[in-house]
Amino acid sequence: MNGTKERTGGARTVGLSKVYGTGDTAVRALDDVDLELVAGRFTAIMGPSGAGKSTLMHCVAGLDKPTAGRVFVGDVEIGTLSDKRLTRLRRERIGFVFQAFNLIPTLTALENITLPATLAGTRVDAAWLDTVVAAVGLRERLGHRPSELSGGQQQRVAVARALASRPQVIFADEPTGNLDSRSGEEVLMFLRTAVDELGQTVAMVTHDPVAAAYADEVVFLADGRIVDVMAAPTAAGVLDRMKNLEGTS
Template identity: 70%
Template sequence: MSITADVTTGTAAARAERVTRVYGTGATGVTALDEVTIAMPRGRFTAVMGPSGSGKSTLMHCMAGLDRVDGGEVYIGDTALSPLGDRRLTALRRDRIGFVFQAFNLVPTLSALENITLPMDVAGRRPDAAWVDRIIDTVGLRRRLSHRPSELSGGQQQRVACARALASRPEIVFADEPTGNLDSRSSGEVLAFLRGSVREFGQTVVMVTHDPAAAGYADQVVFLSDGRIVDRMEAPTADRVLERMKGFDTAPERGPGENS
């Protein structure tokens, strides 16, 4: 039985209403999301978890406007994404959404500072210097701003990526397995920064993860299985999340783009 994870629309930074996403057609089609309804509350840290092939990465990609839905609707604030053309959707992602991905996605020829301000530079907007300074101090890379990604550790690169996601003051930050390539110390640094951005800046963060320890940094965890929301957990701990995850049977891969 699917659980609807919803909150009052006015408090949601992003929401999905009866969203369906199918990969392939006919007998070979795979339903990655099956009429999912969920809202991500403003100013909170939400972790999305589930077994491999559960639909968690697909859900994040659809809610972030990186993938189109086959049914239902996704909203950023009160803006529906389906009616938007490619240009308006690109502008919305640039201006209202921040992204942090497992692979960092930094430009190797740019310095750390240039990577942080890149989205605003591309948009032709002047960064808010005071805000960017605050983010830089919070992320703890003041002395490494002139370094290129190859001169930074994995944890430092991911902290640059987190700072870049926050520098334009987005309405919501989506993070897809942001600690997947990091050791435990670097993972803790990145997760503490994301947690701090919620507590100190009122940021909204949605993180897809398979790691119970990472989920323990969140305010709430939403669990998916077979493309449906099956449970929620408030004030999670790593042990409680691990115990809940043990209840899931191993699921087959669901389709292209859903590897986690």
Template identity: 70%
Template sequence: MPGEPMTTDTAARTERATKIYGRGETAVTALDDVTIAFGSGRFTAIMGPSGSGKSTLMHCLAGLDPLTSGQVFLGETDLSTLNDTALTKLRRERVGFVFQSFNLLPTLTAAENITLPLALAGEQPDDDWLDLVTSTVGLVGRLDHRPSELSGGQQQRVAVARALATRPDVVFADEPTGNLDSASGAELLGFLRHAVDEFHQTVVIVTHDPVAAGYADEVVLLADGRVVDRIDAPTAEVVRDRMVVRS
């Protein structure tokens, strides 16, 4: 059944998650009683039409937006039990996030942007790990450059390396290829796929692109704030067909 918890180890999950924006007649239900789990060490794509709740689900999973009712768990940690300080610490240490707009600080070099989460936590980077990450995403030789000196694809590589720098439990990416050309987008998705296959990272992306979804192990389809389908071992063609059926 769509939306039922997975039986494998889970990196993140929701139980009866509901998110309502506004009140009264203007209230909008973005998530409607969603129970779903995301397996550890897997690449999952969340898809659905505009307004289906896919970005809201990701933001709630990442602790960026609180639920109206229900629960979100990162591992076994119930996010609703955390105060603001503890939630900030959890996001910094256990969650990586890749934004469509990159969100790099223009005055910092690529290396400084990558290690920023560690610096904010007062922690020293693991140089061997960072060397592995930066070489994997192809940034060797560009680490002393500021964002204005990098192409869009290179800036997005910095964003991916930053998301991986703390070895988070989950990397979330919201439309990560939205501002990239097709070649740069394919490179980025390849890096995320490599992070799952070689680093055993858990990756969850929101995308509208069936080609991007084809890099994932699983696709979750949302409509009207509910999970309506799940596709294992997706291909772009299968995703397109299922989305047409659901539209």
């Protein structure tokens, strides 16, 4: 698999701000955030409830429009794109994994993995698909429907679906939130493999210090700002930082 390793462009924000509402009721969810999601690395995003984690992810992924600042996916500034071109960029360059697996129950695992390409009227590269299927470790279950798979297997299918288009960035929003610890570990190890062996770029919002410890670095948000960055995180180290943030937020 290492022969397929390829670094694709990451994403970054410059002076990113997001304000909801106006006047006295305005809420500043993001406040002048400069963030770089380095290509070929696994970044976890953490912070207290209401820190702006999901808002940040939605703005970088083109699902929400910032109030100010710029967002780049690779070398493309997404704020300059028409709605049609932004939709195309999200489909071709961005992968999504959510807490709910969002699989189609009537489709097999393989059909779910290739669904985005089917909807776009394109073909998945056969060699790449084989690499992804090998990495996900579910080759014997590709003909099974979601109801015949465990929660961890369903979420690995969802990650494989995100990988199938060879996106520049995969955004994972609490991907282990609905899983027991063993299934969550399966998914996190697969995300780690996607980075290490497939050259993928992953950004994951999580509240779980154990999940964050799988990342290369953790970015901590509080009150819409980046307040800390931890390289080579450990679960204990992340937990300590989170306790400090929650104590001061």
